[in-house]
Amino acid sequence: MRTVSELPGLSGSTGAGSSAPELNWAGNYRYTAASIHRPRTLEEVQEVVAGASKIRALGSRHSFNAIADSPGSLVSLEDLDPGIRIDAATRTVTVSGGTRYGTLAEQLESAGFALSNLASLPHISVAGAIATATHGSGDANGNLATSVAALELVAADGTVHRLNRGSSPGFDGAVVGLGALGVVTKVTLDIEPTFTVRQDVFEALPWDTVLGNFDAVTSSAYSVSLFTDWSGDDVAQAWLKSRLSGSAASSDAGSTLAGEAFAAGTFFGGTRAGVARHPLPGVSAENCTEQLGVPGSWSERLAHFRMAFTPSSGEELQSEFFVRREHAVAAIGELRALSDRITPLLLVSEIRTVAADKLWLSTAYGQDSVGFHFTWKQRQDEVEKVLPVMEEALAPFNARPHWGKLFHAGADAVAELYPRFSDFKDLAERMDPEQKFRNEFLARKVFGN
Template identity: 65%
Template sequence: MQERNWAGNLSYQAERIAHPRTVEELQELVAGARTIRALGSRHSFNDIADTSGTLAALDLLDPVITVDAQNMTVTVSGGTRYGTLAAELQRQGFALHNLASLPHISVAGAVATATHGSGDGNGNLATAVAGLELVVADGGILTAHRGETADFDGMVVGLGALGIVSSVTLDIEQAFQVTQHVFEDLDWEQVLENFDDVTSSAYSVSLFTDWSGSTVGQAWLKGRVSDPGVVAGQRDFFGGTPALSARHPLPGVSGSNCTEQLGVPGPWSDRLAHFRMEFTPSKGDELQSEYLVPREHAVDAIRTLRRLSGLLTPLLLVSEIRTIAADRLWLSPNYGRDGIGLHFTWRQDQPAVESVLPLLEAELAPFAARPHWGKLFDGGAAAVGPLYPRFDDFRTLAGRLDPAGKFRNRFLDYAVFGC
């Protein structure tokens, strides 16, 4: 049976999938390959991870989680999943600054696509990267460190175009406790009139909606116990009321596979993600798109999507709105600007979704919306490139590190190199 991605909407076209167990085996594999890409947790919804040649699955690579308490960093092998890393860091008394919705995704894959998490003051997951080890086209090892390596900011969100990431070094901090409160049926007008107050009310805030009606379906507020914010017993949150039992973002799905709610304090590792590591995340039979919009356009962009409800809602399972802080990583959708993520979890009807994306992107174009690299979008390099001030610098960097195009694929040719 042909190998597929997590959602099942993509069959990999690679000639073979290899599973190197050591970095040395990975080096030999890269050196001998005609074309090659890394394969992580398969959570991309487009063909960014595919190739006509060899896929190097990192799931069996030597598992490494090494904490450097003096420098407050942790080094992990590229295929390590965030849930595994979070549990080990918590055991040793440390933490990451943030997690994405799913702890099931691989560190290297999430970093390479600038996958984010949420919080007004929180950069995406790639902003925690202090160092990288890449297996480059000739099979050699390239190490890069923040503040030391030229073009480091161009290497972190690398889209797999520069080499295969064999290990990542991340910033860590002392472990902290988090509470999670869910409020339901917030009044849209109150939310939009007080948007900054809504998103700053907790360390991490997510709003869930299907864009129809006069209310926001759910607000998930994750707060550090040591910080002020929403407290137990609060009965109103911008027109919304507290959920009385665990909730799931998707209608009709049990909240039992979501992280602990109802304001019960617990480790960051068990609260910052939306879903528990031990359960199948979300639904699986879905598609996803996401667009990152500058913070100053947040309310106008949201109002635009509400006007498109008749087009969007029938295709949706749910949408999520999150905030992300600015960074300096060249191909990060938050390069140079604080932003909001407008996320779409679609029903698994790819022809219908793909027919809507050009219109959706046209409506969001006035707000300089940048698509998430690992999810479904329509625009190619001609549309995406002008949104990134360092886009041409990245293409030059990729040409220098991979002059023969060993790591190129159909996705990169379309979305980055414009072939």
Template identity: 50%
Template sequence: MKKRTFLKNSSLLVGGVLIQPILSCSPQKPDETMTSETLKNWAENFEFGTTNVHYPNTVEEVQALVKKCEKLRVLGSRHSFNRIADSNDNLISFQNLNKIISLDREQNQVTVEGGIKYGELCAYLHQNGYALHNLASLPHISVAGTIATATHGSGVENGNLSTGVAAIEFVNAKGELVQLSKETDPDFFGAVVGLGGFGPVTKVTLDLVPTFEVAQVVYMDMPMATLKDNFQAIMASGYSVSLFLDWKSDNVNEVWVKRKVVLGGALDFPEEFFGAKQAKVHMHPVQEMSAESCSEQLAIPGPWYERLPHFKMEFQPSAGKELQSEYFVPMANGYEALMAVKEMADQISSHLFISEIRSIKADELWMSTCYQRDSIAVHTTWKQEIPEVMALLPQMEAKLEPFNPRPHWAKLFTISSEKLQERYPKMGEFKSLLAKHDPEGKFRNEFIDQNIFGK
């Protein structure tokens, strides 16, 4: 995308809106854009560290807040399981900055405010003949929060959702608007997966593809031994593929295969798939749970945005009260990594709902979990047994250590900052870029200090 086009689009939304006369970062001086409320994250495994929460309505209000506050962080959709989005001082919610700004049919791009959720954006894109290249398993998450943490979908040829970004705009520590484009700004590759450290992301421009339909089926009880010689073939058998395991047997509980529907072509879903049988009823990844909240299965075609996520927008996603961890290892080591985790089956099986295995294509974004390596993600949805899970994570990380695992930035992990420095070749440049846009650490919090700066 041309930078001048991005700058032009930036003026389409906020013109003519009056800023509030007073914006304060002090709970003793409330204004119309601030509340004093206790917030929890989506899974309710922790409370945020401040009740000083701001709800700006315009980009100008965001800029004014940044200038006045000594410290602040942006909430996102509160779907993080660790404190990456937390602050002990001030929080900004973008729930009122969630609009579509423009659709550029010449560049095949859409520009949106940072607070928009994928579930709110996708229907609009489909109605206008467009799609995103992929989606995460949940449509409930915000665009800006998703790209800041390298959140992903699945598919051996699909990069994470951050790879669909063409340009971003954020408010730096001085309250200035900064625009970076993939086409013209080398710093773009360091700032997209920014971990919230560059300032509030006010706009995102996303690359689009023509809209398409997807059908998915679920296969039951695939022998785990089949993975040894067929792992990559299985992961490449659809546009998006997920393996679900509870580690209680020698089988993969469920294999979700999502395939593009080719116009005029036949749907090719065999009854048997590497020893697994096609399910004849709708399934939830956790078999004991109702499949009502899950996206349509049984090879019934539907729009991309209704099939690529595992869960429907109108329902509570996943298991609900839960914890999550996720580790990324090289694709070439995927099977070996699974076998390493399987060695812990007796220790972990009673504490989890389900584990999910997905593939993600390599990218060039400095802090992406898939930076320069095709990856397999080993995800686990745990029961909300915090002491037990936090004791198990270092053991799982030790099992995966030979494969240099990178943890999901928004999920639970205990990997040291020293090891993170080793696993991100651009970590030094990233810290320098943070210092350029936030020299005093206004947007840094305990998570950033500990994991990025080793403090």
């Protein structure tokens, strides 16, 4: 039988209607939902959704804003069997939506398969990550939602829908669905044969050299990340994840460049790190995936952080903005000019590239993109004051904010950024006419009511 429990309080027990709501991973957001359902089967998910007046799916709670909250109840899929089913013939894997990427990656690797990319952390759920267009890096790599071949979704009336890429109308609108269309119970993802990766970190790359060669820098490996605090004349670190085997290796245009850098120990004016690094200055690299060019599995190198350890800092906030990649250098100029406002509040920033896609609410919809990520100190009031300043500076580039991180823009401004925005709203109206899956975040940032 399904279990319905009050959201666990942080200390002590709570009575009905008086629960102390659970916090998100970063601890900066306290869910207002009164209860959380933990179904164990698809039928129980259907029953819970059909019977609720307001409900939303909760993933692994790694978003930094109110996107996952519900004015009614929440449903977690953590107690569903991950049901990882690999289909070697179609090169796909099907998993329960609540499965974490780290769990999936381990199983795929042991079966000789791989995902094309991972986010910086493997701790996040598959359904929660694709719902917000979560991404890794790489000029030719789409965000994680672009690997979705099919979705199984429980709609507001409890019926089960299966949407397939290429044949189901609305599929491109439903994948980055912000939890607004239903509860995604299963996700089918593209996979490929396992491949080997090496990871190398270079330090203190002069900004002038990076900006003068931006395309060459980001195309020099399968996945490139630049870490900076926006002050000074240098980019602090460049992380290069290079594919050493597998079908994409031959098309890795930058492999020669990276190879030269490995041999010379320098990369666009930066010097190769002699010891493993954490992106945050002074923090132990123990939490990070293997570096120093040691070849090994994709599953232990494509993310920055290891599954068994705390990712990033833990005590932090995050924001991220995406611009067309041709605006990257100009946008970096704007952000560097704001360093007196940004740097004092910052732990570190990361610059990554994401390939264009056709998912309606993807932050890379229709455009090869560059993402500017900000890991902030946990000083939310001050961060919220600087966000509108940054968004204004990036407005000429139509910067799209990450759905799962902190941003200032409201629904009207966000609507301007997505050509298929009204189609998404229509799809949500059709899938959820009684607005069972709406919450205050969606009202403010998407639906404008």
